[in-house]
Amino acid sequence: MTTGAYDNIILSHGSGGALTRSLIEDVFLKAFDNPLLRPLNDQAVLHIEPDAKTGARQRLAFTTDSYVISPIFFPGADIGKLAVCGTINDLAVGGAEALYLSASFIMEEGLPMADLKRVVRSMADTALAAGVRIVTGDTKVVERGKADRLFINTAGIGVLNGHALIPENISPGDAIIVSGTIGDHGVAVMTHRHGIAMDTPVISDCAALNGLVNDMLATGANVKAMRDATRGGVATALNEFAASAGCAMLICEDDIPVKNEVRGACELLGFEPLYLANEGKLVAVVENGHAKTLLESMRTHPLGKDAAIIGFVSTAPKGKVLLETTIGNKRILDMPAGELLPRIC
Amino acid sequence: MCLGIPGRIIEVKDGMAVVDVAGARKTASMALLEGAVKDDYVIVHAGFAIERIDAEKAEETLRLISEASGVQVNEIH
Amino acid sequence: MKYIDEFRRKKQAQAIIERIRAMSVRRSSVMEICGTHTHTMARYGIRAALSGHVKLISGPGCPVCVTSASDVDRIIAFSRRERNSIIAAFGDMMRVPGSESSLERERANGADVRPLYSPLGALEAARDNPDREVVLFAVGFETTAPTVAATILRAKAEAIKNLSVLALHKLTPPAMKALLDSGETPIDGFIAPGHVTAIIGAASYEFLAKEYASPCVVAGFEPLDAIYGLYMLMRQIKEGRCDIENQYSRVVKWEGNKKAQEVIAEVFEPADASWRGIGIIPQSGLKIRRNYSYFDAEARFDMPQCAEKEPIGCRCGGVLKGILSPPECPLFAVSCTPQAPAGPCMVSSEGTCAAYYKYRDAEVA
Numbered sequence: 131m132t133t134g135a136y137d138n139i140i141l142s143h144g145s146g147g148a149l150t151r152s153l154i155e156d157v158f159l160k161a162f163d164n165p166l167l168r169p170l171n172d173q174a175v176l177h178i179e180p181d182a183k184t185g186a187r188q189r190l191a192f193t194t195d196s197y198v199i200s201p202i203f204f205p206g207a208d209i210g211k212l213a214v215c216g217t218i219n220d221l222a223v224g225g226a227e228a229l230y231l232s233a234s235f236i237m238e239e240g241l242p243m244a245d246l247k248r249v250v251r252s253m254a255d256t257a258l259a260a261g262v263r264i265v266t267g268d269t270k271v272v273e274r275g276k277a278d279r280l281f282i283n284t285a286g287i288g289v290l291n292g293h294a295l296i297p298e299n300i301s302p303g304d305a306i307i308v309s310g311t312i313g314d315h316g317v318a319v320m321t322h323r324h325g326i327a328m329d330t331p332v333i334s335d336c337a338a339l340n341g342l343v344n345d346m347l348a349t350g351a352n353v354k355a356m357r358d359a360t361r362g363g364v365a366t367a368l369n370e371f372a373a374s375a376g377c378a379m380l381i382c383e384d385d386i387p388v389k390n391e392v393r394g395a396c397e398l399l400g401f402e403p404l405y406l407a408n409e410g411k412l413v414a415v416v417e418n419g420h421a422k423t424l425l426e427s428m429r430t431h432p433l434g435k436d437a438a439i440i441g442f443v444s445t446a447p448k449g450k451v452l453l454e455t456t457i458g459n460k461r462i463l464d465m466p467a468g469e470l471l472p473r474i475c
Numbered sequence: 476m477c478l479g480i481p482g483r484i485i486e487v488k489d490g491m492a493v494v495d496v497a498g499a500r501k502t503a504s505m506a507l508l509e510g511a512v513k514d515d516y517v518i519v520h521a522g523f524a525i526e527r528i529d530a531e532k533a534e535e536t537l538r539l540i541s542e543a544s545g546v547q548v549n550e551i552h
Numbered sequence: 553m554k555y556i557d558e559f560r561r562k563k564q565a566q567a568i569i570e571r572i573r574a575m576s577v578r579r580s581s582v583m584e585i586c587g588t589h590t591h592t593m594a595r596y597g598i599r600a601a602l603s604g605h606v607k608l609i610s611g612p613g614c615p616v617c618v619t620s621a622s623d624v625d626r627i628i629a630f631s632r633r634e635r636n637s638i639i640a641a642f643g644d645m646m647r648v649p650g651s652e653s654s655l656e657r658e659r660a661n662g663a664d665v666r667p668l669y670s671p672l673g674a675l676e677a678a679r680d681n682p683d684r685e686v687v688l689f690a691v692g693f694e695t696t697a698p699t700v701a702a703t704i705l706r707a708k709a710e711a712i713k714n715l716s717v718l719a720l721h722k723l724t725p726p727a728m729k730a731l732l733d734s735g736e737t738p739i740d741g742f743i744a745p746g747h748v749t750a751i752i753g754a755a756s757y758e759f760l761a762k763e764y765a766s767p768c769v770v771a772g773f774e775p776l777d778a779i780y781g782l783y784m785l786m787r788q789i790k791e792g793r794c795d796i797e798n799q800y801s802r803v804v805k806w807e808g809n810k811k812a813q814e815v816i817a818e819v820f821e822p823a824d825a826s827w828r829g830i831g832i833i834p835q836s837g838l839k840i841r842r843n844y845s846y847f848d849a850e851a852r853f854d855m856p857q858c859a860e861k862e863p864i865g866c867r868c869g870g871v872l873k874g875i876l877s878p879p880e881c882p883l884f885a886v887s888c889t890p891q892a893p894a895g896p897c898m899v900s901s902e903g904t905c906a907a908y909y910k911y912r913d914a915e916v917a
Contacts, residue, residue: 317499321499324673325666325668325669325670325673328499328500328501328502329499329500329501330498330500331498332499384562390497390498391499393497393553394482394495394496394497394498397480397553397556398496398499398501399669400643455595455775456560456775457560457561457562457596457597457775457779458565458566459569459596459600461600462910462911464910467647467890467891468647468656468891469646469656471643471667472642472643472667472668472669473642474478474520474521474643474669474692474696475478475588475614475615475644475900477586477588477692477695477696477745477747477748478588478747478773479588479695479746479747479803480556481553481554481556483554497553504699504702506706506815507699507702507809507815508811508812509811516554518747518803520699521642521692521695521696521699522669522670522671522672522673522699523699523702525695525747525751525809526750526803526804526805526809528555528802528803529801529803530802532802533802536777536780536799536802537558537559539780540780541564543567543568543571543783544565544567546561546564548558548561
C-alpha cells in the first residue's frame with residue numbers, strides 16, 4: 131500500500147509501521163533525496179571539512195526553530211518554505227554558512243495529503259535553491275484537534291567562516307542598516323486572518339538570506355552584528371541589540387523602508403510596521419565608515435535592493451531604542467508587549 | 476478613543492463599500508452614512524464608514540496650519 | 553496617503569510646537585479626553601516635546617481604561633459558566649485585567665475568546681456557529697456605539713438567534729461634566745475627540761463654554777491635527793476666550809452625523825454607567841432598548857453580578873482623573889508593569905502609566 135491510496139493523513143501514518151515507512155519514502159525522501167538522507171538511519175553522519183585555507187577545524191553553529199503558522203499557505207510562501215528559510219537565516223545572521231537541516235513534522239490527523247506534498251515540495255525547492263540539504267527528520271501524527279494541521283521543526287548546522295557576529299561587538303557610532311521593506315510578512319499573513327481580512331497586494335518576504343549575507347561579508351565591511359527581524363519585528367531586533375550592547379539605537383522613522391500598502395494596512399488595524407514580523411529581512415550593525423560600501427553591495431542583491439541606513443548607535447539612553455518620528459520628535463521605541471491585536475482606539 | 480482612518484471608496488454594493496487606504500482594501504459597512512459615493516473619502520472606524528471627508532474644509536485646515544506655522548508647503552521639500 | 557501624509561509635515565509640526573512653547577507662560581493643564589489622542593501624543597513624541605510647557609492630562613476616553621473591573625469580571629464569569637459560548641471582544645480589551653484575570657488569560661484557560669476588528673465580526677461568528685451563543689463585549693464611546701447598534705439591527709434583519717451584546721458603551725459629555733463637577737482636577741481646557749464628535753456633533757460641548765467657562769477644541773488625530781488643535785486651545789487660554797472651536801472641520805460637523813445618531817437612538821437609551829476608578833456617573837452610558845432585548849445579554853442570560861473590586865493598591869482612578877501622577881501609585885513599576893499590568897492605565901502602550909513607565913529612566917532629548 132502506498133500513500134497514494136490516502137487523500138488524508140490518518141493516525142496509522144504515525145504508527146511507525148509500514149504506512150509510516152511508505153509515507154517517508156513516497157513523500158519525504160522523494161522530495162529531499164540526497165545521499166546523507168537516503169539510508170534513512172536514525173541519524174545522519176556529517177562530514178565537516180577542515181578550513182580549506184588554514185586547515186584548522188571549523189567551528190560549527192547549531193540552531194533550531196519550530197513553525198506553527200496559521201494558515202499554512204499564505205501569499206508569497208507557506209509553512210515549509212518558512213521552516214527552511216527561518217533556520218537558514220538564524221545561522222546566516224550569526225555569520226555561519228548553513229549546510230545541513232533536519233526536519234520534523236507534527237501532523238494533525240486528516241491533513242490533506244496534497245497539502246503535505248505541497249509543503250514538502252516547497253521545502254525541497256527552497257533548500258535546493260539555498261544550497262542546503264535536509265539530511266534527517268521525523269514524523270508524528272496526532273489526533274484531530276491536537277494540532278493545527280501541521281507543525282514543523284527544523285534544526286540547522288552551519289560552519290562559521292569568519293568571526294561570530296554578536297551584538298557585544300556593537301559600539302557607538304556604528305550604522306544600522308535594514309535590508310529592505312519591513313512588515314511585508316506580517317501584513318501578508320495577518321490580512322488573511324479571520325475577522326481582519328483585507329485585500330492587499332502584499333506578499334510575504336519569506337526568503338533565505340544566506341546569499342545576501344555571503345555577499346555582505348565578502349565586501350570585507352566590519353559587520354558587527356546581524357539579526358533577522360522575525361517575530362516582534364525590527365523594533366524587537368533593535369531592542370535586543372541595545373540591551374546586549376549596552377548602547378542606544380537611534381533610528382529615523384522617515385528612513386525606514388515600508389511599502390505603501392503595508393502602511394495602509396497598519397493604519398487601518400492600528401499596527402506599527404516596526405512591530406510586524408519579517409521573514410526575509412535582516413538588521414545589520416556595521417562600522418560607520420564601511421556602511422556606504424556595504425549598502426551599495428547589498429543593493430545589487432535582489433533581496434537587498436531596498437536596503438537602507440536607518441540610524442546609528444549612540445551612548446544614551448543606554449539599552450534603549452530611540453525613534454525620531456516623522457514629525458521630528460523623539461520617543462522610546464519599546465518591545466511589543468504581547469500579541470498584536472487590532473485596535474479600535 | 477476611536478481609531479478612524481481615511482480611505483477612498485472604490486465601490487459600494489449592497490450597503491458595503493470597498494475602501495482603499497494606500498493600496499490596502501477593506502470592506503466597510505455604509506449603514507451609518509448616507510450619500511457617500513465612489514471616490515469619496517470616508518473615515519472608517521471598526522468596519523463602518525462614519526463620515527465623509529470634506530475636501531474643501533481639509534484644504535482650509537491645511538492653509539490655517541501653514542499660516543500658524545509660517546511654513547508654506549512649497550518650502551517643505 | 554491622502555489626508556494622512558499632508559497632516560504629518562515635519563517643519564510645520566516643529567514650528568507650531570515652538571509657538572505653543574512660546575505661548576505657554578505658566579504650565580497650562582490641558583485634558584485630551586480621547587485615548588486615540590493620547591496615542592497620537594505618544595506615538596509622535598508630542599507629549600515629551602511639550603513637557604514643561606503644557607501639562608497634557610489623559611482623560612477618561614480610553615475604553616480600555618474606563619471599563620470597570622467588575623464588568624471584565626462579569627464577562628469572565630459568564631464565559632466560565634457558559635463554556636460553549638463565544639466571547640467576541642475588541643482587540644484592545646484582551647489584556648485588560650479584571651480583579652483577577654483577563655480575557656487573554658481566559659482564552660489560554662480554554663474560553664473561546666475572539667478578538668475583533670469590527671462588531672460585524674461577532675455577527676459573522678454567530679452566523680458560522682448557529683448552535684453556539686455569541687456574546688459581544690461591547691465597550692467604546694459614541695463612535696463605536698452606532699457600529700454595535702447597526703450590527704444589532706442587521707442581526708435582527710437576518711433573524712440571527714444566537715448573538716447578544718453586553719452593552720457597556722459610555723458617553724463623553726457626561727464624563728466631562730462629572731470631572732468638572734468634582735472639582736478635583738484643574739483643567740484649563742479640553743481637546744475633544746474628533747471621531748466621537750463626528751457622531752454627536754460639536755454642538756454637544758456648548759455646555760462647556762456656557763456652564764463651565766472652559767475652552768474646547770475638537771481635534772483630529774494626525775499629528776498636525778493634534779498639534780494645531782493644541783495651538784488653537786492655547787490661543788483661547790491666552791486670550792481668555794472659552795469657545796467651542798473645530799479644528800477637524802473636514803470630518804466633524806456642528807450637528808454631527810444624524811444617521812448614526814438615529815441608529816443609536818433606535819437601539820440604545822441612556823443609562824447610568826460605572827466608570828473604572830470614578831464610579832457611577834448618571835446617564836453616562838447606553839443600554840439596549842426593550843424592543844431589542846432579544847439581543848441584550850443582560851436580558852437574555854442571567855449575567856453574573858460582580859462587586860467592583862480594584863486590584864489592591866491600584867490608583868488608576870486618580871490617574872484617570874488627572875489628580876495623581878503614575879509614580880505616586882504604590883504599584884507603579886513594582887507589581888504593575890506593561891508585561892503584567894495590574895491596572896488598565898498600564899495596559900495599552902499609550903496608557904498614562906505605560907507611557908511613564910517607558911520613560912522612567914531615559915533622558916530623551
